[in-house]
Amino acid sequence: MNILKKIALAIAIIGALNWGLVAFIGFDLVADLSGGRDSGLARFLYGIVALAGIISLGYLFPGERDTLGRRETDELSWQYRPAADIDEKNRTAPD
Secondary structure (H helix, E strand, O other), rough: HHHHHOOOOOOHHHHHHHHHHHHHHHOOOOHHHOOOOOOOHHHHEEEEEEEEHHHHHHHHOOOOOOOOOOOOOOOOHHHHOOOOOOOOOOOOOOO
């Protein structure tokens, strides 16, 4: 999955550079190479760039996993934690 995100980021950057060309000098490289802005190939390439941008949104949240808010820890783990004043070496397991 990491490779997919890197490829998507590269495509999104190339798309951003294309839109920079459009904004600054009025030249659309994708449209020029594909035969016009309304051609099927150009629309396909614009769609690929859009999907790459959506996939690249994952880089905004690097610590998040695909858990959708679910906790991956044991719900009862708080019961096994020692109290703050108990030393770990002298602690015995409960009966």
